[in-house]
Amino acid sequence: MLRFNDYSLNMARKISTIAVFIGLMVAGLFAGEIQWLAVGDLHDWFHSAGCEIEVGRRHLVSDQQDGLQWPAQFQYQDTKAAKALWIGCKDFDDPVAGKVFNYKVVHVGPRVLDENNEFMTETFELWGRQDHPLVYVDGLPASKLNYLERVDYVDPDLPADRILYNKVRTSLGLTMTRKVYAFVNKHHSNYFIYDYVFKNDGIIDLKGTKHAQTLKDVVVFFQYRYAPTKEACAYGYFWLPQSATWGHSVMNDVIYNHPQTGDPFRALISWLG
Structure with a gap:
């Protein structure tokens, strides 16, 4: 004993x-909500804070590669490791701190987020032309969509089969509205369309506190860390070294340059190098 x-x-x-x-x-x-877009051949999860951090869906190490699955009908097709969204400006008069910062940055990702003080979710909804069908076998739910999505609003006249609608307040007083479009059509089922709108309305929290000011030299920074694919990595069949799970061996290339200015078009390709 x-x-x-x-x-x-x-x-x-x-x-x-x-x-x-x-x-x-x-x-x-x-804290926060998760919603999937999974009606086509490309599946991915999205977070209510406005961006998807590393292992941000279940916070498990084994989710190092989690999401952006294509073709999603096969196992271990995850290629997303982490994303981030940072917004900064100069000479910000911060009403919470009670002073002016030379530089102020709010962020979500690649590894942390703060939904109470930086990126604060106001709306996180999934819209659809129609809800998913209810499929039962022997009285039990038999469709993955029963578990992956919750359609909040149905409108047959929507421009896409699914639209993720996400509105987020930031402590900069800059409100972000994100829409992500997904399609069932076989010619358009392997991509998403992202639409971002940033509005300086001066609202710095979910209570509606307003502190209007001109935001100087605003920079919006997107970061993507891909790791194709889970199938070959540590939490799939482990053909590649463990570091490949977080994107160690991935190359990122800009695939277009403006012929006159040389400025890169906002398009890149990530590949396993």
Whole structure:
């Protein structure tokens, strides 16, 4: 029979309390909603904060490559490792800190997010031309879409089969509206269309607190870290080194340059190098 003295029991209680506290703290830091676009051949998950951080869906190490699956009907086709969205400006009069910062940056990703103070979700909805069919076999749900998506609004006149609508406030007073379009049509089922609108309305929190000011030299920075594909990596069949799971061996190339100015068009190709 195992016997525990008072010291051991007290230590066990303290450790349990600390573990619960850390768990609640982590849950608070990474709160938010997840929604999938999964009606075509390309499947991906999206986060209510406006961008998808590393292992941000379930916060598991084994999700190092998670999402952007194509062709999604096959196993281990995940190619997304992490994304990030940073927004910055100069000479920002911060009403919370009570001073002017030479530079102010708010961010979500690639590894952390703060939905209470930086990127604050106001709306996160999935719209559809129609809801997914309810498929049952022997009385049990038999369609992945039953578990992957929740259609909030149905309108047969929508321009796409699915539209993810996401509105996020930032502590810069810059509101971001993100729409992501997905299609069922076999000629258009392997891509998404992203539409971003940034509006300086001065609203700095979800309470509607307004602090109007001109934002100087605003920069919007997108980061993408891809790792094709999970099938070949550590959490698939492990044909490649472990570091390939976070994109160590991926090359990113700009695929177009403006012939007059040389400025790159916002298009790139990522490939396993």
